[in-house]
Amino acid sequence: MAYAANENDARRLWMGVLAQSAEAELARLWSGLSGLPGWDHLRRPEVGLVMVRGRMGGDGGPFNLGEMTVTRCSVRLENGAVGHAWVAGRSAAHAEMAAVADALMQDPAWRDVVGQKLVAPLHRALAAAQEQAGRKAAATRVDFFTMVRGED
Numbered sequence: 001m002a003y004a005a006n007e008n009d010a011r012r013l014w015m016g017v018l019a020q021s022a023e024a025e026l027a028r029l030w031s032g033l034s035g036l037p038g039w040d041h042l043r044r045p046e047v048g049l050v051m052v053r054g055r056m057g058g059d060g061g062p063f064n065l066g067e068m069t070v071t072r073c074s075v076r077l078e079n080g081a082v083g084h085a086w087v088a089g090r091s092a093a094h095a096e097m098a099a100v101a102d103a104l105m106q107d108p109a110w111r112d113v114v115g116q117k118l119v120a121p122l123h124r125a126l127a128a129a130q131e132q133a134g135r136k137a138a139a140t141r142v143d144f145f146t147m148v149r150g151e152d
Helices: 007-020 023-030 092-106 108-139
Strands: 039-055 062-077 082-088
Touching: 007 082, 007 092, 007 108, 023 092, 023 108, 039 092, 062 092, 082 092, 092 108
Parallel strands: none
Antiparallel strands: 039 062, 062 082
């Protein structure tokens, strides 16, 4: 998986992949990681609500769309690396795995292993799902400028 040149952008990318991935797929890939260091919770997984905002017409004034359930978690590895995660829904396990993976990705000794065995496959799965959704949406597209009226 290619990361951004900027460390902040790279972290934003892998945190997004970890948060958006299906918990079952994350757990399956997680089980393939061995010899993980221990960690302590800075913040145990906890469920809460965040306000989702929208914009009128996509670029107009903001408005409160509604609330969304999220779970957050923060951990510290034995070596001192700190990881955070916010995931949609109520899954404590998903939030904890994502937070530990975030901390591991910041550790030079683990970054390549976790990147190749966990983040890259999840990124490919998300990209494939997005591509499939795009193809499905494109199949229903109607081009009104090429339609011919019956009386013409």
